[in-house]
Amino acid sequence: MQNPFDTAERKAFRESVEAFVAREIAPFANEWDEAGDFPWELHRQAGALGLFGFGIDEAYGGLGFDDAFMRMDSGVTLAYTGAGGVNASLGCRNIMTGPIAKLASEEIRRAVLPEIISGREGGALAMTEPSGGSDLSRMKTRAVRDGQGWRISGEKTFITGGMKARWYVVGARTGSEGFGGISLFLVEAGSQGFNRTPIKNKMGWWASDTATLHFDDCYVPAGNQLGEEGLCLLAIMENFNFERLALASGCLGMAKRCLDDAIGWAKERETFGKPLIRHQVIRHKIADMSMRIDALEAYLRAIAWTMNEGEMPAAELAKVKVLGSTTAEFCASEAMQILGGAGYLRGQAIERIYREVKVMAIGGGSEEIMRDLAVKQMGL
Amino acid sequence: MKILVPVKRVVDYNVKVRVKPDQTGVDLANVKMSMNPFCEIAVEEAIRMKEKGLAEEIVVVSIGPAGAQETIRTALAMGADRGIHVTTDAIVEPLAVAKILAKIAGEESPELIILGKQAIDDDANATGQMLGALLGWPQGTFASKVEKDGDTLKVTREIDGGLQTVSFGLPAIVTTDLRLNEPRYASLPNIMKAKRKPIDAKAPEDYGVDLTPRLEVLKVAEPPKRQGGVKVETVAELVSKLKNEAGVL
Numbered sequence: 001m002q003n004p005f006d007t008a009e010r011k012a013f014r015e016s017v018e019a020f021v022a023r024e025i026a027p028f029a030n031e032w033d034e035a036g037d038f039p040w041e042l043h044r045q046a047g048a049l050g051l052f053g054f055g056i057d058e059a060y061g062g063l064g065f066d067d068a069f070m071r072m073d074s075g076v077t078l079a080y081t082g083a084g085g086v087n088a089s090l091g092c093r094n095i096m097t098g099p100i101a102k103l104a105s106e107e108i109r110r111a112v113l114p115e116i117i118s119g120r121e122g123g124a125l126a127m128t129e130p131s132g133g134s135d136l137s138r139m140k141t142r143a144v145r146d147g148q149g150w151r152i153s154g155e156k157t158f159i160t161g162g163m164k165a166r167w168y169v170v171g172a173r174t175g176s177e178g179f180g181g182i183s184l185f186l187v188e189a190g191s192q193g194f195n196r197t198p199i200k201n202k203m204g205w206w207a208s209d210t211a212t213l214h215f216d217d218c219y220v221p222a223g224n225q226l227g228e229e230g231l232c233l234l235a236i237m238e239n240f241n242f243e244r245l246a247l248a249s250g251c252l253g254m255a256k257r258c259l260d261d262a263i264g265w266a267k268e269r270e271t272f273g274k275p276l277i278r279h280q281v282i283r284h285k286i287a288d289m290s291m292r293i294d295a296l297e298a299y300l301r302a303i304a305w306t307m308n309e310g311e312m313p314a315a316e317l318a319k320v321k322v323l324g325s326t327t328a329e330f331c332a333s334e335a336m337q338i339l340g341g342a343g344y345l346r347g348q349a350i351e352r353i354y355r356e357v358k359v360m361a362i363g364g365g366s367e368e369i370m371r372d373l374a375v376k377q378m379g380l
Numbered sequence: 381m382k383i384l385v386p387v388k389r390v391v392d393y394n395v396k397v398r399v400k401p402d403q404t405g406v407d408l409a410n411v412k413m414s415m416n417p418f419c420e421i422a423v424e425e426a427i428r429m430k431e432k433g434l435a436e437e438i439v440v441v442s443i444g445p446a447g448a449q450e451t452i453r454t455a456l457a458m459g460a461d462r463g464i465h466v467t468t469d470a471i472v473e474p475l476a477v478a479k480i481l482a483k484i485a486g487e488e489s490p491e492l493i494i495l496g497k498q499a500i501d502d503d504a505n506a507t508g509q510m511l512g513a514l515l516g517w518p519q520g521t522f523a524s525k526v527e528k529d530g531d532t533l534k535v536t537r538e539i540d541g542g543l544q545t546v547s548f549g550l551p552a553i554v555t556t557d558l559r560l561n562e563p564r565y566a567s568l569p570n571i572m573k574a575k576r577k578p579i580d581a582k583a584p585e586d587y588g589v590d591l592t593p594r595l596e597v598l599k600v601a602e603p604p605k606r607q608g609g610v611k612v613e614t615v616a617e618l619v620s621k622l623k624n625e626a627g628v629l
Contacts, residue, residue, distance in 0.1 A: 008450065009571055012457060016566045050568025063569060070568070
């Protein structure tokens, strides 16, 4: 089908990202995942390509424009490799540069953003705590005033990109209970009282660095406070909307890969004297996968168009994230079933995607929280 | 120095092409098209020369259907300065391409023309050499290294026996081999900038070149399907099979 929203620039960007992924990521996806790491150079290459600069002014190293379709296309293309861990570590900065661009002082914006957007340095958003993730209003990490600055105490966990980042956008309670008492701070790795430990033995995303962060009276200068005290979660809600667009796009890429690999295998593999693809039971699976993928893609495009028109369809972004992760989960399961024993082997994309669909259903707002939010956003 | 870089739009190297049922060619309907990889290397080499201060302007030319404009835009997004699109839906053979390029060289007066050694669609490997003959310029084909020393160009060529180095004066022609460089990816900021770079729209008639093919395609067929091999027990059996059955010894 044709995409009514496509333009020459979007196509050119998509092809550039495809070529980049095919040459620089796909051949190493398995090796990096097994090693639990990938070379930092890839961050720089992805930065040079322009993957990290959407919606951020050129003065701070950004692109100077935004385009939800290009965000979507790059999310799809990167996820299609099935190198979820690599994508997570590359992309995690995109959920922390927005708050800096929006809330930080001019001095910090100029010092920090170009480093992160170019991929020279890493950045991570630190919200989830050992005692809770989705329910941010009960955040326990505290920041108290100390002279010209703040002292932060508490713990953050499941922080993607958390072992290698140089800067962290950290949520901490500065006031009363609930959403209204939370402020944001920029914390630099190496600050006194700041420590990080790696989280090992993840089910997926092996190539990505995930951390628990420890703040032990960690001193932060007053200038590193982002935005007004107590108003920050409201201010970064928009940021979560972009995260949902990225995650749902990633789910679309994963689902597409599942379908393509399943079709490839079904054409090749013969059972009962004919290729799998000639068996009705397999053909129906392919129809089921394909129709869900088409629906997800069409939904995402309508959302991207709406976002480009200047609206923020928060309910739809919550719903599309659920549609995304459920579609990816369905397609991964069906593809695995079609691949049979071959799919069960480590070292190929479908096996990795099958393990990694769960993080898409949990991270960036769980499916349950997304459904609640969607209905709330629908005014009910 | 001005560098002219001709680029060709071809079937993407990842596409598995299928022969049309009537055997007149390969099926190009809904097939992904890209810049010929050797042309990408040519564009990259020109950009590197410009980045080193050895060139001031890079002009890319493509001769082909409307879609070839996209290929020119890709070159502009990589870093070329402007484009010339000679629009035609006709089949253009290397000789016709070389004749048009010779006319463009006359108008643009580049000191260097860098081309891909061949295009991955018909693999003719002829345009650069024909252009050299038409212009009477020296050529360094199959280049794996290009160095400029004053008015002299030193080109390392990949030949069957190894590497050969040739030196010659400008203006000149270089055709690129695979190992000359690794082309960059067009970055998003540069894709957006490329939108504003000019592309001159031309037609073959503007150059008075007759595109009529000199070659006739009789038939395009799939290569024969590979047969299963046999396992041999001993070296003696292998030698015997090579001698008596394969007839290669």
